[in-house]
Amino acid sequence: MAVQFFNTLSRRKEQFNPIVPGQVGVYTCGPTIYNFAHIGNFRAYMFEDLLRRYLEFRGFSVKHVMNLTDVEDKLIRACRETGESLKKITDFYAQAFFEDIDTLGIQRAHVYPAATDHIPEMVDMIKKLREKGHTYEENGSIYFKLSTFPEYGRLSNMQMESLRAGASGRVDADEYEAEEARDFALWKAWDEEDGVVFWETELGRGRPGWHIECSAMSVKYLGPHFDIHCGGVDNMFPHHENEIAQAQCATGQPFVNYWLHCAHLMVEGRKMSKSLGNFYTLRDLVEKGIDPQAIRYTLLATHYRQPANFTFEAAEAATQALRRIRDFRIRLEEMHGDGDMLEQECRKCSDEFTDEMDDDLNISGALGAVFNFIRDVNKKIDEGIVGSQGAANALALLDRLNHVTGVFAPAVEAAAPQEVLEQVAARQEARRNKDFAKADAIRDALAEQGWIIEDTPDGARVKRV
RNA sequence: GGCGGCAUAGCCAAGUGGUAAGGCAGAGGCCUGCAAAGCCUUUAUUCCCCGGUUCGAAUCCGGGUGCCGCCUCCA
Numbered sequence: 001m002a003v004q005f006f007n008t009l010s011r012r013k014e015q016f017n018p019i020v021p022g023q024v025g026v027y028t029c030g031p032t033i034y035n036f037a038h039i040g041n042f043r044a045y046m047f048e049d050l051l052r053r054y055l056e057f058r059g060f061s062v063k064h065v066m067n068l069t070d071v072e073d074k075l076i077r078a079c080r081e082t083g084e085s086l087k088k089i090t091d092f093y094a095q096a097f098f099e100d101i102d103t104l105g106i107q108r109a110h111v112y113p114a115a116t117d118h119i120p121e122m123v124d125m126i127k128k129l130r131e132k133g134h135t136y137e138e139n140g141s142i143y144f145k146l147s148t149f150p151e152y153g154r155l156s157n158m159q160m161e162s163l164r165a166g167a168s169g170r171v172d173a174d175e176y177e178a179e180e181a182r183d184f185a186l187w188k189a190w191d192e193e194d195g196v197v198f199w200e201t202e203l204g205r206g207r208p209g210w211h212i213e214c215s216a217m218s219v220k221y222l223g224p225h226f227d228i229h230c231g232g233v234d235n236m237f238p239h240h241e242n243e244i245a246q247a248q249c250a251t252g253q254p255f256v257n258y259w260l261h262c263a264h265l266m267v268e269g270r271k272m273s274k275s276l277g278n279f280y281t282l283r284d285l286v287e288k289g290i291d292p293q294a295i296r297y298t299l300l301a302t303h304y305r306q307p308a309n310f311t312f313e314a315a316e317a318a319t320q321a322l323r324r325i326r327d328f329r330i331r332l333e334e335m336h337g338d339g340d341m342l343e344q345e346c347r348k349c350s351d352e353f354t355d356e357m358d359d360d361l362n363i364s365g366a367l368g369a370v371f372n373f374i375r376d377v378n379k380k381i382d383e384g385i386v387g388s389q390g391a392a393n394a395l396a397l398l399d400r401l402n403h404v405t406g407v408f409a410p411a412v413e414a415a416a417p418q419e420v421l422e423q424v425a426a427r428q429e430a431r432r433n434k435d436f437a438k439a440d441a442i443r444d445a446l447a448e449q450g451w452i453i454e455d456t457p458d459g460a461r462v463k464r465v
Numbered sequence: 466g467g468c469g470g471c472a473u474a475g476c477c478a479a480g481u482g483g484u485a486a487g488g489c490a491g492a493g494g495c496c497u498g499c500a501a502a503g504c505c506u507u508u509a510u511u512c513c514c515c516g517g518u519u520c521g522a523a524u525c526c527g528g529g530u531g532c533c534g535c536c537u538c539c540a
Contacts, residue, residue, distance in 0.1 A: 313475090313476045
């Protein structure tokens, strides 16, 4: 089977064929760095991470670009309210963002273009749009004239006529300067509220509209026509529609072949919101003592187009699932001698995993295949027929699948200190002497210190709780 | 008002016409000095509700109910 993705443009699964065989350009809408990202944001970044890793697993060479929005209304407000410079705020939250994606094991994109580093590119694109008659000016601001782009609305299936101006209640249509409320700003003229946040350009003193950065930067780093563009479903309209309008009108070429959109995350069955008290940043969850890998697992385990529900019970379940995986690896590492090569099990697992993932990244099915593999191999280990080579084959497979998912890694934990090992030895001695009361006392004492003792035919195994 | 998504066991969640994956939790058993880990059995006669199509539907169609997203800058 070939890789298939659900393309928002066609609303169906399509076989994935890159423009240049073997190479894939991926652009993903990144964070506005004005605050710590919340776990809903990370669900989207996790999906994009999985997409990129799976494409690489399937042999594609991927170039991944993710923008950082570092100039925008909320940021300017933050500057005004805190008195800090734009750069100080964005530098701080950009660093926090990178720390967070490292915590979650999300691979770094190849390029993280920041909007403020690409003002000339944006100005350039706006000039092209102006030359081609797609813009008009009002009070120094430049707007995109939607009526010049009949294709508008194709991605989100929105009929322009049906869009009610200001329906969301967030904008007072009367105050809007655009000829039509649907038109969007390419360039915003400076006003007093912007303070020192402005650029002097050929377009006048002002700042770019939000949408233009993604068009300008994606075209710069991936070319006018590239393969995949991702984002959350909320970005579909108007942001991605606007990107398409800007890019296609400016370059005269088709823009993106596959649009992939990630559904939202709910928390404890409700939409995440501060007023409901279920709004969490990654840092909040880590502070609660949840293993970042378990957070990764939880965010990853639901198919990306499915609305997901983050619960603390699910995070606990993920913690236990990871324990099962890690314990399985420990067992494999202890295998020795000749025995079953596990070739059949490995092939079955690998094939099923790939088939599931080929089908629009069906991670749930793929994880199911791996857990079936774990059970089948555990059974053979119980039968005592697995040797070191078979175990090595199984571990190699887990490593390969870990490159895709990041959840099949061995536990990262410090080796037991000497004192603990001495206690373990003392317990073994007690057991040999049938002094089980003493042996159990030592085990209980170690448990209180966070060490689990498991007796195996080859001796005691020491693990962190 | 318009457009779209979702509703599967206690929890998370696959499956989208052929008789309910997987993980966690629970129960019983094997193993163990006892545990832990592992394995086995078990846990939804049923997939939000009501109709319809079909030999057959969780899966298709119609109508409800509920939750979620978008409709100018929120993943």
